[in-house]
Amino acid sequence: MITDLTKGKPSSLIWRFTLPMLISIIFQQMYNICDSVIAGNFVGSAPIDGELALAAVGASYPVTMLFIQIANGINGGCAVVISQLFGAKEYVRMKTAVSTSMITTFFLSAILTVGGLFFCSPIMTALNTPANIFADSVLYLRIYIAGLPFLFMYNVCTGIFTALGDSKTPLIFLIASSVGNIILDLIMVIPMQMGVAGVAWATFIAQGISAVLAAAALFARLKKISTTHKSPLFSPHMLQTVSRIAIPTICQQSFVSVGNLLIQGLVNDMDSAVLAGYSSAIKLNTFAVNAMACISNGISSFTAQNVGAGKHERVPQGYKAGMVFTAICIVPFLVCYLGFSEAMIGIFFSEPSEEALGIGVSFLRAVSPFYAVLGLKLLSDGVLKGAGAMKSFMAATFSDLLLRVVLSYALVPELIAGKIPAAGMGFSGFLWAWPIGWGLSAVMSMWFYFRGNWRNTAFSETLGNKKS
Numbered sequence: 001m002i003t004d005l006t007k008g009k010p011s012s013l014i015w016r017f018t019l020p021m022l023i024s025i026i027f028q029q030m031y032n033i034c035d036s037v038i039a040g041n042f043v044g045s046a047p048i049d050g051e052l053a054l055a056a057v058g059a060s061y062p063v064t065m066l067f068i069q070i071a072n073g074i075n076g077g078c079a080v081v082i083s084q085l086f087g088a089k090e091y092v093r094m095k096t097a098v099s100t101s102m103i104t105t106f107f108l109s110a111i112l113t114v115g116g117l118f119f120c121s122p123i124m125t126a127l128n129t130p131a132n133i134f135a136d137s138v139l140y141l142r143i144y145i146a147g148l149p150f151l152f153m154y155n156v157c158t159g160i161f162t163a164l165g166d167s168k169t170p171l172i173f174l175i176a177s178s179v180g181n182i183i184l185d186l187i188m189v190i191p192m193q194m195g196v197a198g199v200a201w202a203t204f205i206a207q208g209i210s211a212v213l214a215a216a217a218l219f220a221r222l223k224k225i226s227t228t229h230k231s232p233l234f235s236p237h238m239l240q241t242v243s244r245i246a247i248p249t250i251c252q253q254s255f256v257s258v259g260n261l262l263i264q265g266l267v268n269d270m271d272s273a274v275l276a277g278y279s280s281a282i283k284l285n286t287f288a289v290n291a292m293a294c295i296s297n298g299i300s301s302f303t304a305q306n307v308g309a310g311k312h313e314r315v316p317q318g319y320k321a322g323m324v325f326t327a328i329c330i331v332p333f334l335v336c337y338l339g340f341s342e343a344m345i346g347i348f349f350s351e352p353s354e355e356a357l358g359i360g361v362s363f364l365r366a367v368s369p370f371y372a373v374l375g376l377k378l379l380s381d382g383v384l385k386g387a388g389a390m391k392s393f394m395a396a397t398f399s400d401l402l403l404r405v406v407l408s409y410a411l412v413p414e415l416i417a418g419k420i421p422a423a424g425m426g427f428s429g430f431l432w433a434w435p436i437g438w439g440l441s442a443v444m445s446m447w448f449y450f451r452g453n454w455r456n457t458a459f460s461e462t463l464g465n466k467k468s
Contacts, residue, residue: 077246
C-alpha cells in the first residue's frame with residue numbers, strides 16, 4: 001500500500017510506517033544470525049569444527065557487509081529522490097527515477113560481481129585470515145559474491161517501496177525469504193552435509209527468489225500510478241540527479257565498511273577462537289545497529305516526502321516520534337546483551353571455548369550501553385539524508401568511521417605487535433573504540449540537525465531542474 005507521509009499526524013505515520021520496516025530487519029538479522037548458529041553447531045562432528053566454521057563465515061563477514069552497504073547506499077540515494085518526487089506529485093519523473101535506478105543498479109552489481117570473484121582470495125589474504133579457515137572463508141565469499149545482482153536488486157526494490165510509503169510489501173517478501181533461507185540452511189548443512197558452502201548457497205537461493213518476486217511486484221505497483229504521458233525508461237539527467245544523493249551515500253556506507261575491514265584485519269591477527277567470539281558478538285551488535293538504522297531510514301523517507309511537499313515544519317515532529325520509537329527499540333537489546341550476554345554468545349556454539357565466549361561477552365557488555373547515543377546519531381543522520389543535506393550527513397558519518405578505526409589501533413598498540421594476550425586488558429581497550437566513536441559523531445550529527453541547515457536544502461536544489 002502506497003502511503004502519503006505528508007498528510008496526517010506525524011507520530012502515528014512514523015509508527016505505522018516504520019514498524020513493518022523494523023520487523024523486516026528483525027527477520028533479516030535472524031537469518032543472518034542463523035547462518036552463523038547453524039555453522040557453529042552443525043558443521044562437522046566435533047565442537048572445534050563448528051568453531052572453525054563460525055570463524056570462517058565471520059572472517060568474510062565484513063567483506064559481505066561492504067557489498068551490502070554499497071547496495072544500501074544505492075537504495076538510500078534513489079529512495080530520497082523518489083520520495084521527494086512522490087511528495088511533489090511529479091509521477092512521470094518519479095517513474096523515470098525508478099527505472100533509471102534499477103538499470104544502473106543491475107550494471108553496477110554485475111561489475112562488482114566480476115571484480116569480487118576475481119579478487120576474492122587476495123582480499124582474504126590481505127585481511128590476514130588464519131590458514132586453518134582460509135579455504136572455507138574464500139569458498140563462502142565466492143558463492144555470496146555470485147549472488148550480488150540478486151542482493152542489489154532486492155535492496156533497491158525495497159528502497160523504492162519505502163520511498164512510496166509502502167513498508168508492508170518488503171516485509172512480506174523478507175519474511176518469506178528469511179524462513180526459506182533458514183530451511184535451506186538446515187537442509188544443506190545437516191542432511192546434505194555441504195558445510196560452509198551450504199550456508200552460502202542457502203543465502204544465494206533465498207535472495208535470488210525474493211529479488212525476482214520483489215521486482216515483479218514493484219513494476220505491477222507502478223503501473224497502477226496513472227501519469228499524463230509515458231515516462232522515459234532511462235534518463236542520463238535523472239541518473240545524475242540520483243547520483244547526487246546516491247554517490248555520497250554509497251561512499252559513506254562503503255567507507256564505514258572499509259573501516260570495519262581494517263578492524264577485522266586487526267582481529268584476524270589473533271587466533272581462530274578470538275575470531276569466532278568476535279564474529280558472534282559483531283553479528284549481535286549489527287542486529288541492534290540495523291534496527292536503529294531502520295528507524296533512521298523511516299525518518300529519512302518521512303523527511304524526504306515532506307521536504308518535497310514543502311512541509312518542513314512536520315520534520316521535527318517526525319524526529320521526536322523517532323526518538324520515542326528508538327528508545328523502545330533498544331530496551332530488549334540492552335536486556336539481552338547485558339543481562340544474558342553469555343547465553344546470547346552461547347547460541348552460536350555447541351560447546352564454546354572459554355576464550356571465544358569471553359571475547360564475545362566482553363564486546364556486548366562494552367558497546368550495548370551506548371546504543372541510545374548511536375540511536376540519536378542515526379536519527380539525526382536520517383533527517384540530514386532525507387533533506388538532501390549530504391555534506392553534513394557525510395561529515396558526521398566519516399567522523400564515526402575515522403574515530404573507530406584510529407582508536408581501534410591506537411588504544412591497543414600491543415595487540416598489533418602481538419605482545420599481550422587478546423583477552424587481556426588490551427582487548428578491552430580495543431572495544432572502547434565503538435562507544436567513543438559513536439559519542440563524538442553523535443554530537444556532530446545532532447549539532448547539524450539542531451542548527452537547522454537542512455531546512456535550507458530546497459526540493460529544487462536536491463533534484464535540479466525539471467528535465468527528465
